[in-house]
Amino acid sequence: MRTAVRQTDLVSSEFDDGSAVSARGGEVGVYDASLGEGWRIGGGVNGGLLLAVAGRALSQRLGKAAQEGPAHPDPLAISAYYLSPGVPGAASVRTEVVRRGRAVSTGQASLLQDDGEGRQVERVRVLATYGDLGALGDQVSTTATPPNLPPPEQCVSTDQAPADFLRYASLLDRLDLRLDPATTGWAVGKPSGNGVIRGWLRMADGREPDPLLLLLAVDALPPVAFELGLPGWTPTLELTAHVRARPAAGWLRVNLTSRTMSGGYLEEDAEVWDSEGRLVALSRQLARATPPRR
Amino acid sequence: MRTAVRQTDLVSSEFDDGSAVSARGGEVGVYDASLGEGWRIGGGVNGGLLLAVAGRALSQRLGKAAQEGPAHPDPLAISAYYLSPGVPGAASVRTEVVRRGRAVSTGQASLLQDDGEGRQVERVRVLATYGDLGALGDQVSTTATPPNLPPPEQCVSTDQAPADFLRYASLLDRLDLRLDPATTGWAVGKPSGNGVIRGWLRMADGREPDPLLLLLAVDALPPVAFELGLPGWTPTLELTAHVRARPAAGWLRVNLTSRTMSGGYLEEDAEVWDSEGRLVALSRQLARATPPRR
Numbered sequence: 001m002r003t004a005v006r007q008t009d010l011v012s013s014e015f016d017d018g019s020a021v022s023a024r025g026g027e028v029g030v031y032d033a034s035l036g037e038g039w040r041i042g043g044g045v046n047g048g049l050l051l052a053v054a055g056r057a058l059s060q061r062l063g064k065a066a067q068e069g070p071a072h073p074d075p076l077a078i079s080a081y082y083l084s085p086g087v088p089g090a091a092s093v094r095t096e097v098v099r100r101g102r103a104v105s106t107g108q109a110s111l112l113q114d115d116g117e118g119r120q121v122e123r124v125r126v127l128a129t130y131g132d133l134g135a136l137g138d139q140v141s142t143t144a145t146p147p148n149l150p151p152p153e154q155c156v157s158t159d160q161a162p163a164d165f166l167r168y169a170s171l172l173d174r175l176d177l178r179l180d181p182a183t184t185g186w187a188v189g190k191p192s193g194n195g196v197i198r199g200w201l202r203m204a205d206g207r208e209p210d211p212l213l214l215l216l217a218v219d220a221l222p223p224v225a226f227e228l229g230l231p232g233w234t235p236t237l238e239l240t241a242h243v244r245a246r247p248a249a250g251w252l253r254v255n256l257t258s259r260t261m262s263g264g265y266l267e268e269d270a271e272v273w274d275s276e277g278r279l280v281a282l283s284r285q286l287a288r289a290t291p292p293r294r
Numbered sequence: 295m296r297t298a299v300r301q302t303d304l305v306s307s308e309f310d311d312g313s314a315v316s317a318r319g320g321e322v323g324v325y326d327a328s329l330g331e332g333w334r335i336g337g338g339v340n341g342g343l344l345l346a347v348a349g350r351a352l353s354q355r356l357g358k359a360a361q362e363g364p365a366h367p368d369p370l371a372i373s374a375y376y377l378s379p380g381v382p383g384a385a386s387v388r389t390e391v392v393r394r395g396r397a398v399s400t401g402q403a404s405l406l407q408d409d410g411e412g413r414q415v416e417r418v419r420v421l422a423t424y425g426d427l428g429a430l431g432d433q434v435s436t437t438a439t440p441p442n443l444p445p446p447e448q449c450v451s452t453d454q455a456p457a458d459f460l461r462y463a464s465l466l467d468r469l470d471l472r473l474d475p476a477t478t479g480w481a482v483g484k485p486s487g488n489g490v491i492r493g494w495l496r497m498a499d500g501r502e503p504d505p506l507l508l509l510l511a512v513d514a515l516p517p518v519a520f521e522l523g524l525p526g527w528t529p530t531l532e533l534t535a536h537v538r539a540r541p542a543a544g545w546l547r548v549n550l551t552s553r554t555m556s557g558g559y560l561e562e563d564a565e566v567w568d569s570e571g572r573l574v575a576l577s578r579q580l581a582r583a584t585p586p587r588r
Binding site for chain 1: 373
């Protein structure tokens with residue numbers, strides 16, 4: 001078991017504020033949220049933040065003990081299908097309990113926003129199975145190896161990214177992200193073509209990682225497509241994350257890879273390792289590749 | 295474009311019969327199906343077959359052109375959350391169009407069965423984004439390498455599997471499956487511990503692969519957990535598949551790997567390669583590991 005008291009138990013944080021949800025009175029399973037200006041990337045709100053908002057609503061819905069079984073506060077597997085870009089402003093999350101069980105429970109969530117003309121537009125639909133990672137224990141056995149990174153101080157901060165990237169990336173102000181210089185050729189117009197981006201990640205305000213933060217972490221780095229020589233944005237169709245254990249406090253290491261391009265789509269695989277060298281989350285997304293600029 | 299006429303266009307097949315759905319009159323988006331005795335594995339109907347049934351219903355629902363966009367008959371990304379074991383007998387699939395678009399459309403499906411006392415029990419809930427693989431082209435670029443397998447005649451047929459495995463595996467009669475002998479130690483009580491099972495796969499009746507059949511293919515081999523020394527069944531919590539291109543006729547090669555065990559769960563990754571050496575499908579599932587027998 002990890003330390004009982006963490007920084008996140010004591011004070012608020014940008015992530016907790018940015019992904020906060022509040023149960024709407026009188027409507028079971030409906031939560032109100034507000035997508036902040038500070039989580040923009042490219043044309044919309046970061047997809048990982050949207051996943052964290054929906055994931056937090058499901059954590060509240062499934063995280064209370066019920067007649068059918070105990071509390072299941074933690075995402076074990078969560079799949080998001082992105083439908084339209086989230087924009088800063090009010091949002092709501094409508095949740096459904098699909099199945100409550102003893103070991104795990106499954107829920108569904110829709111994140112919606114008003115389109116400005118009174119119509120509710122769905123941004124993302126989520127299916128997820130939740131459990132209790134605290135009860136499952138913290139041991140992770142894997143044949144995978146953590147990414148071999150230079151120390152954070154020898155890595156590239158995102159404030160060194162190209163100006164046209166930073167202009168639409170308020171998300172980066174929330175993060176302390178240090179990319180392995182071997183994987184930042186894209187930032188100076190020389191992508192390696194290797195399909196790998198890796199780096200250190202922690203929150204700029206010191207908020208320590210937990211299972212919900214891992215939902216942001218799997219989609220917080222620059223798209224691996226950049227290092228494949230595809231500088232445009234790569235909108236996510238679908239992202240599924242598995243949270244395999246509760247992360248320890250400290251730096252996360254994130255390893256992004258992409259191997260396969262077909263029909264204008266590529267996959268992006270993320271591994272997230274914690275400061276104790278444990279593989280705490282895996283994700284894969286399918287994204288639309290934007291053709292190279294000509 | 296591939297050959298215009300295939301065997302599957304001309305005659306029925308076990309797979310097409312086993313995954314058939316028919317639109318229910320008077321209820322938009324509801325399809326009737328029948329889960330066959332011939333698709334059992336372990337305690338229930340094979341999860342890949344359930345995915346194919348739900349996937350076929352969504353293909354019918356999204357595969358017709360609509361005002362908002364063209365026909366999207368093919369799964370690009372599909373996620374299944376397994377809720378209870380499917381059993382042979384009548385089933386229904388309730389579908390919802392979540393979003394229709396020009397490039398892709400997203401749908402949801404619930405596969406239900408009567409519990410014998412008049413209650414509908416959900417077996418699997420599915421979210422998926424569909425497109426038109428025919429319009430996207432057949433080229434696949436990947437840095438992954440196809441599994442290096444001995445020729446099928448030097449591989450191990452599943453009729454050589456242990457009797458207590460075959461007893462609950464009528465699914466295997468539908469398949470012509472030839473496993474690489476380097477990955478079948480589990481069948482003689484000597485699992486390698488490597489977390490790899492690979493082999494050749496085609497349908498026993500000659501039915502050629504297509505995108506829907508790939509939904510079966512990603513979950514048709516013995517669980518990779520066997521080769522990790524976990525001989526029990528590993529129920530799937532969640533499986534997400536990406537269909538990356540239409541497969542060519544002929545043998546498929548399937549490569550299963552598992553790297554990480556935590557909290558009693560493991561992931562199983564599948565790659566499916568077609569006879570032209572193209573990576574046509576990727577999947578990952580999270581499954582509950584059964585502890586070794588003592």
